[in-house]
Amino acid sequence: MIKSAYIHIPFCHHICHYCDFNKVFFKQQPVDEYIESLITEMHHAKEVNKQQEPLKTIFIGGGTPTALSAKQLDRLLEGISTELLSTNELIEFAVEANPGELSIEKLEVLKNAGVNRLSIGVQSFDDELLNKIGRVHRKDDVFRTIKQAEQVGFDNLSLDLMYALPGQTIEQFRETLETAFTLNVKHFSAYSLIIEPKTVFYNLMQKGKLTLPPQEHEAQMYELAMEEMERHGFKQYEISNYSIPGYESQHNLTYWNNENYYGFGAGAHGYVNGLRTSNVGPIRKYMENIDESGTAFSAQTEVSKEEEMEEQMFLGLRKVKGVNKETFYKRFSVKLEEKFGSQIQKLVKQGLLVDDDESLFLTHKGKLLGNEVFQEFLIS
Incomplete structure (x- = not known):
């Protein structure tokens, strides 16, 4: 039984230097048409899989979901509610958000549609580092976004943090952690920077123009994160994730428990009825495929029992409980x-x-x- 869905919004107003996810600049893109294609894809999947049971978790990621206007968000959420059965029974309905892009109007649209968790891409509270990694928000934007989210009634907020950034010192990461703990959030994800092909950072590294902290400093930052999270009441439940007990990411646990989930949108991945699926990445190609058949798979790979057991191990071992x-x-x-x-x-x-x-x-x-x-x- 499929209990979860990932929905991909590939649009960004700005591309970060480390990002290798499927994304495009927002301007001059067929955003409204893309949303309609998403809704069509969801409808088709529900029909094909005879989805009768309500989903338990939904995660809207990107790209940048909050790059959408309030009206566009409202249409997307309306479609989700219609096509993925009742969202009233969701344990977790999460949306990825960029600081500074969430207006009160957008927050109210999300809240009214049943979204109950925001995952906010903070990365750092050091403005100089934020500029260096290609983020356009600043420290003050984070404070304002969290305050507005609380005003609208969100009480389940997660912050993404990054370490081992170019030129970052252990002390700088300690300061980011100290600032983070002053905020009223229930969950943190803390990831080390990984240089992926086809990113700005990868090109800079190839040219010898990217200076990263040594590996031993990266390890010390990770240990610092684990120690400080524990000291402030955040329990590590996965290699890179920490929460106040009861606020673990239920959607991400779907992945780590190796359970089935839909993957909707351009470049999205899913795991449905023993098949690993991946959608085509280019926006217009995705939309054409959806118009023609209701699906946009670039690959459907059957997972053998042997492979499933392997996945159960390397995904499950990411959890602290193992x-x-x-x-x-x-x-x-x-x-x-x-x-x-x-x-x-x-x-x-x-x-x-x-x-x-x-x-x-x-x-x-x-x-x-x-x-x-x-x-x-x-x-x-």
């Missing part, structure tokens, strides 16, 4: 130790995993070397 042995057995009819015994023994011996009666999870050292752990379970 992979539950009973859940693994119920899903695959094989014991976790029988399938991955040699890998588990090796990683436990290296001090990267804990293997107890109920589950398998990362040690502190394992969190720092997570990618090395995950690769051990990619055997097919």
Whole structure:
């Protein structure tokens, strides 16, 4: 049963230097037509999959969903409510937002449509660093956006933070954390910068014009995040995510639990009935495909049982609780130790995993070397 949906809005008023998501500049784009295509795609998916049960989580990401006007947001949310069955039963209805782009009018549109969680892309409270990474908002914009969200009635706010940024010191990241803890938010995501191909930063790095903190400083920033989050009452429940207990991202747990979800929009990915799906990226090509058939898949890949077990491991181990042995057995009819015994023994011996009666999870050292752990379970 499909309980979640990701909806992609590929429009941005400004492109950040590190971003490799499917996105285009907002100006002169067929935004209204794109929204109608999204609604058509949702309708088609509901019909094909005979979706009777209400969804439990929806996440609208991008790009920048808040680049849409209040009227455009209202039409999108109306379509979601119509095509994805009742949104009244959603546990979590989350929207990604940029500081400075959320007016009171847009916030009221979101709130009235049942959106109950905002994920705000802050990245840093250092204006110089924000400029360096291509963000157009500033520290004061974050404060204003949060104040306005609270005025409208949002009480479930999450902030995205980044570290290991070009020229960033450990002390600068500490200051960002200290500022973050003064705000009335319930959740933080803290990610290290990853240089992806086809980004401004990648091109600068190729030319030798990008100075990044050394790896040991990146590791220290991660450890600092873990320590300070814990000290301020935010429990780490996934490698990069921390929350006040009860405010974990229910939508993202869909991914980490390796559960099914729809992926709607240009370049969106989904996992539906054993198929990993990906949509075409170019906006107009996506819209043409939707007009023709109601779908815009560029690929549909059947996930074998072997691959599904691997995914269960490297996704599940991202969670602090790790992979539950009973859940693994119920899903695959094989014991976790029988399938991955040699890998588990090796990683436990290296001090990267804990293997107890109920589950398998990362040690502190394992969190720092997570990618090395995950690769051990990619055997097919």
